[in-house]
Every structure is written in C-alpha cells, then in structure tokens.
Amino acid sequence: xxxxxxxxxxxxxxxxxxxxxxxxxxxxxxxxxxxxxxxxxxxxxxxxxxxxxxxxxxxxxxxxxxxxxxxxxxxxxxxxxxxxxxxxxxxxxxxxxxxxxxxxxxxxxxxxxxxxxxxxxxxxxxxxxxxxxxxxxxxxxxxxxxxxxxxxxxxxxxxxxxxxxxxxxxxxxxxxxxxxxxxxxxxxxxxxxxxxxxxxxxxxxxxxxxxxxxxxxxxxxxxxxxxxxxxxxxxxxxxxxxxxxxxxxxxxxxxxxxxxxxxxxxxxxxxxxxxxxxxxxxxxxxxxxxxxxxxxxxxxxxxxxxxxxxxxxxxxxxxxxxxxxxxxxxxxxxxxxxxxxxxxx
Amino acid sequence: xxxxxxxxxxxxxxxxxxxxxxxxxxxxxxxxxxxxxxxxxxxxxxxxxxxxxxxxxxxxxxxxxxxxxxxxxxxxxxxxxxxxxxxxxxxxxxxxxxxxxxxxxxxxxxxxxxxxxxxxxxxxxxxxxxxxxxxxxxxxxxxxxxxxxxxxxxxxxxxxxxxxxxxxxxxxxxxxxxxxxxxxxxxxxxxxxxxxxxxxxxxxxxxxxxxxxxxxxxxxxxxxxxxxxxxxxxxxxxxxxxxxxxxxxxxxxxxxxxxxxxxxxxxxxxxxxxxxxxxxxxxxxxxxxxxxxxxxxxxxxxxxxxxxxxxxxxxxxxxxxxxxxxxxxxxxxxxxxxxxxxxxxxxxxxxxxxxxxxxxxxxxxxxxxxxxxxxxxxxxxxxxxxxxxxxxxxxxxxxxxxxxxxxxxxxxxxxxxxxxxxxxxxxxxxxxxxxxxxxxxxxxxxxxxxxxxxxxxxxxxxxxxxxxxxxxxxxxxxxxxxxxxxxxxxxxxxxxxxxxxxxxxxxxxxxxxxxxxxxxxxxxxxxxxxxxxxxxxxxxxxxxxxxxxxxxxxxxxxxxxxxxxxxxxxxxxxxxxxxxxxxxxxxxxxxxxxxxxxxxxxxxxxxxxxxxx
Numbered sequence: 033x034x035x036x037x038x039x040x041x042x043x044x045x046x047x048x049x050x051x052x053x054x055x056x057x058x059x060x061x062x063x064x065x066x067x068x069x070x071x072x073x074x075x076x077x078x079x080x081x082x083x084x085x086x087x088x089x090x091x092x093x094x095x096x097x098x099x100x101x102x103x104x105x106x107x108x109x110x111x112x113x114x115x116x117x118x119x120x121x122x123x124x125x126x127x128x129x130x131x132x133x134x135x136x137x138x139x140x141x142x143x144x145x146x147x148x149x150x151x152x153x154x155x156x157x158x159x160x161x162x163x164x165x166x167x168x169x170x171x172x173x174x175x176x177x178x179x180x181x182x183x184x185x186x187x188x189x190x191x192x193x194x195x196x197x198x199x200x201x202x203x204x205x206x207x208x209x210x211x212x213x214x215x216x217x218x219x220x221x222x223x224x225x226x227x228x229x230x231x232x233x234x235x236x237x238x239x240x241x242x243x244x245x246x247x248x249x250x251x252x253x254x255x256x257x258x259x260x261x262x263x264x265x266x267x268x269x270x271x272x273x274x275x276x277x278x279x280x281x282x283x284x285x286x287x288x289x290x291x292x293x294x295x296x297x298x299x300x301x302x303x304x305x306x307x308x309x310x311x312x313x314x315x316x317x318x319x320x321x322x323x324x325x326x327x328x329x330x331x332x333x334x335x336x337x338x339x340x341x342x343x344x345x346x347x348x349x350x351x352x353x354x355x356x357x358x359x360x361x362x363x364x365x366x367x368x369x370x371x372x373x374x375x376x377x
Numbered sequence: 378x379x380x381x382x383x384x385x386x387x388x389x390x391x392x393x394x395x396x397x398x399x400x401x402x403x404x405x406x407x408x409x410x411x412x413x414x415x416x417x418x419x420x421x422x423x424x425x426x427x428x429x430x431x432x433x434x435x436x437x438x439x440x441x442x443x444x445x446x447x448x449x450x451x452x453x454x455x456x457x458x459x460x461x462x463x464x465x466x467x468x469x470x471x472x473x474x475x476x477x478x479x480x481x482x483x484x485x486x487x488x489x490x491x492x493x494x495x496x497x498x499x500x501x502x503x504x505x506x507x508x509x510x511x512x513x514x515x516x517x518x519x520x521x522x523x524x525x526x527x528x529x530x531x532x533x534x535x536x537x538x539x540x541x542x543x544x545x546x547x548x549x550x551x552x553x554x555x556x557x558x559x560x561x562x563x564x565x566x567x568x569x570x571x572x573x574x575x576x577x578x579x580x581x582x583x584x585x586x587x588x589x590x591x592x593x594x595x596x597x598x599x600x601x602x603x604x605x606x607x608x609x610x611x612x613x614x615x616x617x618x619x620x621x622x623x624x625x626x627x628x629x630x631x632x633x634x635x636x637x638x639x640x641x642x643x644x645x646x647x648x649x650x651x652x653x654x655x656x657x658x659x660x661x662x663x664x665x666x667x668x669x670x671x672x673x674x675x676x677x678x679x680x681x682x683x684x685x686x687x688x689x690x691x692x693x694x695x696x697x698x699x700x701x702x703x704x705x706x707x708x709x710x711x712x713x714x715x716x717x718x719x720x721x722x723x724x725x726x727x728x729x730x731x732x733x734x735x736x737x738x739x740x741x742x743x744x745x746x747x748x749x750x751x752x753x754x755x756x757x758x759x760x761x762x763x764x765x766x767x768x769x770x771x772x773x774x775x776x777x778x779x780x781x782x783x784x785x786x787x788x789x790x791x792x793x794x795x796x797x798x799x800x801x802x803x804x805x806x807x808x809x810x811x812x813x814x815x816x817x818x819x820x821x822x823x824x825x826x827x828x829x830x831x832x833x834x835x836x837x838x839x840x841x842x843x844x845x846x847x848x849x850x851x852x853x854x855x856x857x858x859x860x861x862x863x864x865x866x867x868x869x870x871x872x873x874x875x876x877x878x879x880x881x882x883x884x885x886x887x888x889x890x891x892x893x894x895x896x897x898x899x900x901x902x903x904x905x906x907x908x909x910x911x912x913x914x915x916x917x918x919x920x921x922x923x924x925x926x927x928x929x930x931x932x933x934x935x936x937x938x939x940x941x942x943x944x945x946x947x948x949x950x951x952x953x954x955x956x957x958x959x960x961x962x963x964x965x966x967x968x969x970x971x972x973x974x975x976x977x978x979x980x981x982x983x984x985x986x987x988x989x990x
Contacts (some may be wrong), residue, residue, distance in 0.1 A: 051831075087672070087826045092942035100836055100848070104986035109671060110838040111664070112690055118620075122668025122676060126617045127654045127827055130672075151657040211818040225897070259520060340862050354617040355673030355825065359792050362675070363614030364641035366787040371615060372637075373784040376599035 042078040043278055052077045054102040064216030064242025065095055065164045069102040071219065072133065072162075075226035076103060079274060089122055091116040091145060094171055095137030095164035095242075109309040112144025120159055121343075126355035128344045132159035136314060141170045142178040142197045145342035149199075153206040153235055155343040161208075162197055164216075166192045166244035167255035174247030179239075185252030199239045201320045201375070204313055204335045209234035211316070212270075215260050216242040218242040222332060224270040228333070231274070231293040234342050241329065256377045267332040268310070269302035291336055301333055310336050315368060398466070398586045400430045400455035404537065407472045407479045408530070411443025414471070417530030418449040418568075419830050421537060422779060425453050427547040429592040433459035433896075434779045435974060436458055440625070440717045446475045454588060457779060460897035461774075461974040466587055469533050469539075470495065471511070480504070483772055488585035507577075507586040509536055514576055518568045528569045535573020539579065541589045545574060599784050602669050603775035606746040608633035609785070610753020611677055612641065615702075615792055618676035619653040620665035625717045626674040626773040627679040627707040634677075641645045659684035663691040666702040666830055667766070670695075671837060673797070674823040675757045681703035683713070685731065692766055693732025694839045696862070699759035699812070699821065701767075701795070705753070708772040710972050719972030720773035722892055723943035725900060727958040728768050729921050735859060739869050740768045740921040748919070749775065750785045752874065761795035763869050764823060772942070774974040775893040790803035796822045808832040811846040812858060819864035866922055873920035876927050880915045885987075887934035888915040889927070890950060893974060894940050900977035901984070908981070909990045918948070931960045938987075940980055944970040 040048035052073045053222035057066050076086065083105035090096035099108045111119040115348050116134050123180055124132055141149050152161065165179040176184075179199065180192045203211045212230045213220040222240065229236040241260055243249045249256045254263075266290070273294035283300065289310060291299040301310055316335040323330040350357070404421070408414040415436075417667040422434040430453050451463055462483045470491035477500065480489055485503040493508035503935045511529050531552075538548050549567055556562040586962040597828040602835075608630050611619075619638075631653070638651045656662040662678040669676035680688070685706050693704055694740035706728055710721040729740055739759060741752040752769050760767040796816075798809055803824070809832070812821050821844075824833045836844040843854040846860075858985040879899065890898050895917055905911050916930040932939050946966040953961045967983045984990075 083825065084829050087713070089668075105831050105834050107824075107834045108836045110836065110840070111667075112694055112839060115660060115664045115691070116662025118656065119668035119671070120664035121654065122618060122620065122670070122674075123672040123826065124668075124673035125654070125665065126674035126676070127825075130827055140666040148655060149663050151661065174423075256544065271638075275774065285726070308384070346651055347652045347654075349649070350644060350650055353673070354650065354652060355669065355675075356827075357617065357650055359615060361644075362617060362642070363613060364637075367787065368641050369787045371694055372609065373599055376601050377597065377784075 043077050045082060045273070047077070049077045049081060050071065052103050053101050053305060057098070057101040059094055059097065059230065059247050061326045062243070062245040063094070064166065064240075065098050066101065067216040068162065068164055068222070068242055069098050070159040071222045071226055073102045074223050075230060079230045080276070081131055081230060083241055085131055087118045087130045088115050088277060089123065089132060089134040089159075091136050093137040093140045093169070095135055096373055098135050098164065109123045112246065114140050114143070115148055115227045116140070117145065117148035117198055121155070121157055124159060124344070128158065128349065129353055129354035134159055134161045136163050138163055138165045138167060138177040138179040142199060150202065150206050153203050153208045153237065156209055156234045156340055158209050158235070158342040158344055161240070163200070163239045163253065164242040165239050166248055167253070168244050168248040170244050170247055181254040184254040185250075187250055191225055194253055198320055198324065198371055200334055201236065201317050203235075204316050207235070208237040209337040209340050210236040210333070211335040212330045213239045213241070213329075214332055215264055217257060217260060218264070218331070221270050223265065224272045225333065227272045227274065228293065228297075228299045230337070231295050232295045234337070234340060248292055263327065265323065265328040265330050267305050267308055267330050267334065269304060271300035271302065273300070290305045291338060299333070299336065303366035304332075308333060322368060366372050383812040392525065393957050396586050396587055399590050400453050400514050400592060402464045402587045402810055403465040404466060404467040404469065405474050405479065406449045406450070406451070406469040406533070408447055409443070409472045409474070410439055410441050410445045410447040412446070412471070412529040412530070413672050414530045416555055417534050418451070419779070420531070420548065421750045422451050422542050422553065423536050423600060423618055424538065424548045424550040425451065426591055427551055427782065428543060428589050428596050429595050430455065430589055431457040431459065431594050431781060433781065436778060437973070438718050446472050451462035455592065455594070458900040458977070459895070460900055461976045463976045465919040467537070467585070468496065469537060471529070471533065472495070479886050482491070486586070488540070488587065490533065494896065507536070507540065507581050507751070509573075509576065515569065518572045519565060520773035524565070531566045535570040535575070535924035536577045536581075538570065538898065539574045539577035540583060540586060542583070543589055544591070548590050591988060593798070595781060598781050599782065600781055600975040601627070601746050602777055602779050603743070603749040604630035604707060605633040605772050606620050606785070607748035607769065607771065607776070609637060610750040611703070611757070612637040612676060613788060614757040614759065615849055616675045616677050617651050618657045618669035618674040618713055619651065619678070620662040620676070621678050622656050622659045622662050622680065622684060624681045624684050624873050626709055626777045627681050627684075627705060630679040630705055630707060630775065636912070642643070659687040660691065663688040663702070663704065666704070667691060667700045669694050670700045670702040675761070677703040677705065679707065680709050681709045682711045682715070683730055686722055689732050693734055693736045693737065693767040696736045696738060697734070697839055699764040699823070701764055703756045703760050703767050703769065704829065705769045705771065707776040709771060709814050716972045719895070721970065721972065722894070722941050722944060723945070723947060723970065724770060725943070725947040728770060728952060737866060738766060738768055739763060739873060741874060742770055742772055742921070743775070744892050744917060744919070746775070746780045746782045747785060753876065754788050756791040759869070759872060759964060762793050762820070762872065763865065764795060764820060764867070767942060769903050770892065772893050796820060798822050798828070798833075799831065800828050803828070803830040803832055810844050812842065812861070813844040814861055814864070818868045819861045820868060841897070870922040873922065873924070874922050876919055876930070877917045878930070879917050880913070882912050882913045882914055884914045885935040886911070886913045887930060887937040888913055888940060889930070889937055889948070889952070890915070891917060891918040892939040894942055897975045897977045897980055898940050901980035904981040905979055905984060909985060910990065921951065923952065927952070928956060931956060933965055934963065936965060937963050938965050938967050938984060940967045940975070941974050942969050944968060
C-alpha cells in the first residue's frame, strides 16, 4: 500500500516554500544573484510574510531582472535604469502597509541611480534596498561599475584606476537606519540579515557582493568568489530571532550586541572585532574607511538605528493605504468648493 | 488751487462727456522686481472688478528675485476682452530705470503718472503728465522708513483710483480683502491709498479721457489664476500623492494644491489623507507619480518645459506599462532655460510624443481658469480610466495671471477609478491577464499591490511583454501590445474633452486654436468683422488625440488658420499628422512667439495680410 506523501513543511502562516518561488532564472548559471534570490525566498518564507503583502521593485540590469525569479505571488515593478528609488517612493506613499523589497545593482545604484539612491537614504523610506554588487555591467558585457575597486582588473586586462564608491559608508552617512554588507556565497549571514531586514522599520541598505561568473570572476578581480572567500572579514556574527519564535539562547552579553526590533524580534550581533558598536555612525564609517586601507572586505551589520522616524512617519499620513482611501475621505464636499468660490468673488 | 501739470494744450485737455473713454483701456504699472507692488496691483485690479467692469491682469516679470524691471498691466474692457492689449493708455512709472522708455512707448493721448523728480514731460507733449511726489506722500503716512518701499505702491493705487473715478469705498473693500484680518496692515495700506487719492483730488487736474464707470458685468464672478484653479481641480479629484520639483511657472500650482490639501484633507485625528513630496528632481517626481499610480493612488506632478524633458524616459514607461498619473505642464519659453518667466505654447509636440519609441500621450488643453479646474479634475478620471499618463498643458499666461471667471461647479459624478479588479472579482474570475483586451475598448484590467488573492500579482515591466504580462521578445506578441495601445488611443479620442465650435456660421474661413490663445482670437474675430466685414468660424481644440469633429471642421472650410504661440506651428503640425491628406493643404498658421501673451491686434493684422484684405 502506497503511503501518502508527507505534507510539505509550512511556515507559521501555513504556506509551503513553493509559494515563495518565482519564475525560472535567465541569469548565468552560478551567478551570485540567483543565490540572493534563494535567500530572499528563504527569509520571506521563514518570516511568514504573506506574499500578497510584498512589493518587489527594481531598476534595470541583471540584478533588476531577479525579482522575476522569486515570489511570483507578489506584485513587481521592473522600472527604468537607476530610478527604482523614486518608483518605490511613490508606491510606498500609495500603500505604506506593504513590505517593500528593492533589488538593484552596482551600476543601477552607484552610477545612473546615485541621485535617487542618496535621497531614498536621506528619507529613511521604509523598504529593503539590496545592491547585488558585482563591480561590472553584465548586460552590456563587462564594463567597470563605480563600486569596482581601484586596481582591480577586467577580463580584457583593463585596470580600474578610479576609487570605489562605498555604498555602505554612504548609506550610513546619509540616513539609512540598517546598513550591512554580505556575500552571496555566505548563506547563513545573508539569511539572518535579510530576516532582520524584514523586521526593520526604515531604510535597510544591504550591499551584497555577488560575483559575476561571466565578466568578473577571474584573477585580479576583487568581486570574485575566490577573492571574497579569502578576504571576507565579518565584523560581527549576525543572528536573528523572530518575534514568533520561542527560542531562548544563552549568550554572554559582553560578547553580543542585542538590538530589539520594533516588531519584537531580536537581532543579535556577536562581536568579532573588538568593541564594535553598530549604533555609532561615525565609528561605523571610520571602520569601513580603515578596511579599505587594509584591502579587507568587511561584512556584517555595520549600523542600525531602530528609533529614527521613517519618511511615512514624517508625512503623518493615515494608517490606511492612501491609494485606496474612499472618495468620502479624498474628495472635499460641495460646501468646501462653495466657500472657496465665495471667497474669490 | 489745483496745479495739474498740463503737458497738453488747454483745448485738448479739456474733458467733456463725449471724449471720455469709459471702461476700455489698459494700465501699465512699471516697478522694480521685489518692490512689493503685487498687493497694490491686485488691489487695483480687484477694485475695477468691484466696480462691475470686466478686467484682467498680467504680470510681466523678470527671472530675478529683486532689482530688475517688472510690469503689470491691467486691462478694463466693457466688452469683456481679457487678452493682452498691445498698447496701454495709462502708465504708472515707478521704476526710474525704465521710466523714459516706458513713457516714450505710450500712444499719443495716453496718460502718465510718475515720481515728480523724473520730469518725464520734457520728452514729449502729446501725453498727459501727472507728476506725483510719491516719496513725500509715503513718508507722511508711513513713519517706519523700511516699510515705505512697500507702502509707496498703495499711494499709486490711490492716485489712479481718483483719476479714474473709482469709488473709494470699493477700493477700501479690496484693500480689506487683501489684508484680511490684519487691521494694522490694513490701516497702514489704506492710509496710503487715501493719501494718494487726496493728493490727486487736491493737486491734479484730470486731463486724460479714461474713466471707470460702474457696470454689472462682474456680479457673481470670481478672480483666480490658472495654477490655483488647476490645483483646486486636483484636490476635488481626490489626489493623494503629489511629487514635484520647483520650477517657474508651475510652482504656484503645487503651492495652491498643498494649501488646499492642508485645509481640507486632514482627519479629525490630525492625520493627512495625502502626501506631498518635494522630489530631488523631475526624474524622481515622475517616478514617484508612476510608482504611486501603479499602487493605486491618484498621483500628480506639475512642471514646465525643462521638467517635461527630464520626464521623457519615464513617460514612455508609463505609456507602455499602462500606469495612470497626471502631469501638469505650465508652459514657458524654451529651449533650455529660455525665458523662464515668459509664456509659450511650444511644448505641445514634445509632450504629445514624450519619450523614445512609439509613444503618444493624452494631452488636455484648458483655455480658461474654469477649464484649468475642470481638466485638472477630469485628468485623474481619464488617467485611471485609460491607465496612462495624462498631461494637462497650460501656460504661464493662463497659470500665473489673474482671470475673471464664472464660479467653478462641483463635480457631481463619482470619481472614475477605472478597471481595477478586487480580490472578490478574482475569486469569481479565477485569475486575469493584465494586458488583455477583454471589453473591446483596448483598456485592460489591472490589480493593485496588496490585493489579497494568490492570482492578483503581475509583473510590471518596460521590456517587451505579452498580454499576460510575461516577458517576451516574440514579434507577434510585442506587436499585438503596440496595436492594442493604438486602439486604446482611439478610445481616448472619444473620451477626452470634445472641441467647442465657438462660431460656426458657414464662413469659408475657419480658425483653430487652443489654450490661452482663445481670448485674443475671440477679440480678433470681432475686429475682423468690424474692420473687414468678414465673418470667420472658430473651433477651440481642448484635447489630443483630436476628436473627429475637428476633421469635420477642417473639411467644411476652404482655409483654416491655426493660431498658436510657438515658432514651429506645432499644433498645425500635429493636426497635419491626423488629418486626411486632402485636408492638410487647407491649414495656414498665425504664430506668436516673443514671450508675451498673444494679442488680438497681431492676429487681425496677420490674418488681413494673409487674406490680402
């Protein structure tokens, strides 16, 4: 007698992981971006986020295609090059009750999109902003981007002689309230960071080094798998306990920096570097700058502030989504127009 | 004894009832930018309005904060003509820098009021001169020296009021309204008006023929500028997301919108039912508008030519991905910075086809403050009904100047939120295809993020997509979408505001125009009739795509003059793309593009030349 197949494992809202999957990836086999999509799926599944409550945003580029490869049950907007921040801002203004995740690339963010990127950070717009960072333009076949390290080498032998923009240092300085860097090959760290990102209220900026296997994974690249395996220096070990999880772990409070997120979950950052305080802006930026001098690629959560008001808080809007407010709330009555007219006579 | 400064001979100067010019002249107030003359100009305009006389005001200002010359013209017209008039009959010269050239530009028989030490009368003898010791009078009513620059303007109001026989009680009412609720400010300003009035009464002898007499042509009318009217339209359309970047001459549209939102759209708990964001640039402003429109909000931005250029890429995305949004373009001269404080209609072609690829946009073309309100409202219905960005093209003349109008009517129809499927709809349907033409009108159905159904989501992209919103590079699938968009534009043709046959008398000659050109053209038609005995027809265009009535109008006439305020005959060009080939040769152009609002005389003269009249 055949036994019934075991029911698939479900998350705390009763959905199996398959409900978080997307379309088949058309990116290159081995592309770091695919691993990041997998971690997003895991994080959303494990956090029990209702897929219909998520907006997936992107600009243009290999990275920006990836929202098609996770969470097909979520609305998605693949917009124009470098301008995902403004589209996201508008979408969030229309419906701030959604969880918004934006996927960008280093070209999309640090070159054409820099103008919008910095203003998104400055507004502390409540969303997760991921840079799938490989240091090159993939779809146009391998030109350097603005996050390519100085001295790094293209396949063609061209050496980059301009300094890299550190998007994390920039994000910390400009007002993002959760800033970290990870590596597409570090499943554990990236998953914990993404789960904490989902719990955070404010701009989460994650720079995820994501090697381009076709154009930037060779000797001389500083964004290759090999380089990252050799030079990845975690500043802390990221642990995350969601609010609905009943896990008590003993830890030495002297060794772990615990941050209570606004939804009641807890971000635990085990100190790997002496006395690193992820709530100290100036220290965070200094540490990142120093790492560049030492040719280290720091990863981990660099900065977190759970108290700063978001852009939505500042706008003081009603709790309901603005986009679907009923006419009775959005159209002033006839008496209002009559009064205006009388005043103009 | 009164000591008027008689520049004219006694015979010419003596006024009698027959030579009086009643309620039909223009006043030009020449000041220095930043001198605070706007309140005074507004008081004078509203005082003439208060006398029941049709009136319009135009601010001709420089792109400058303070120091450069600025002019404000007020036209009183018993016949209700509110367009700019080429000549002005009364000059108030308060700017020493331009006084002489302003004075020399007056037609013979005009009148000039000026600071007495300018001594303008030495330059010509065919203008009535009224030298006034403005500084002395101002000092006597305004002890505080630093306020005198502002108060001086009110003295001119008093002088002009007396010379034109304005009812002082009407002027007082206007001053009161201008400085509502600020008694001390009112006292100071009306004191200045009164001092000017008294001076004129005691010291000047009326020698020019221009007077205002009470009429009943403004009862029940309002005065408002087009930007305020358009903003009001947006607020009564229930706009919820406003994203913008400052640019003259559109900034005041957003300011008016914001003021009204703060007034009417805050809940008893103090929460806003709207969001206004000053974006980092116009690229971001349009991005926010589309993001918000995609997620279900009624969203808008307002800009002018340079901003329109920056919005180009996103405009194409909005068209192709079929996202609603409203973009106001208050046109100014270009290209580039051009003359930012001067008016133009030269964005029409670039806006109609804004972006790359095969793109065309719905453009609404209001020609009065009332239509600024109505189209400002209707644009949101059309954007959501058609799922596309809708542009509302006004211009600086319409947007930033004061116009008389009938009061605006409350839109009684419920808002048209377009074809949006809810979770309940999806439960019944079992799913949907985002870009499929289900109803035969080429308008597909959409869902909003947050719709609680597993089949609600779709993937929005600017890349090639099929009717189920899936990525495609297949020729037939791409072309099918492009063809449906063309059919959707045909649907738009039937939904946009229809043209108005202003005059359809069976003449062989027709006029076509849109926007602020309307005022001057209607006046010109009267001139053509009076001076050349020629009846001409006129159809006013109110939207692109052009309704079929416009084709019929052209077909009916032998020659059709397209009057517009740009160099390259953009409206005519757009019409030529639309008209059957045999109709195209009927079109002729009358063009005006020097930055000043078009005037009737220029149209009449060019028409007469072209017609050989």
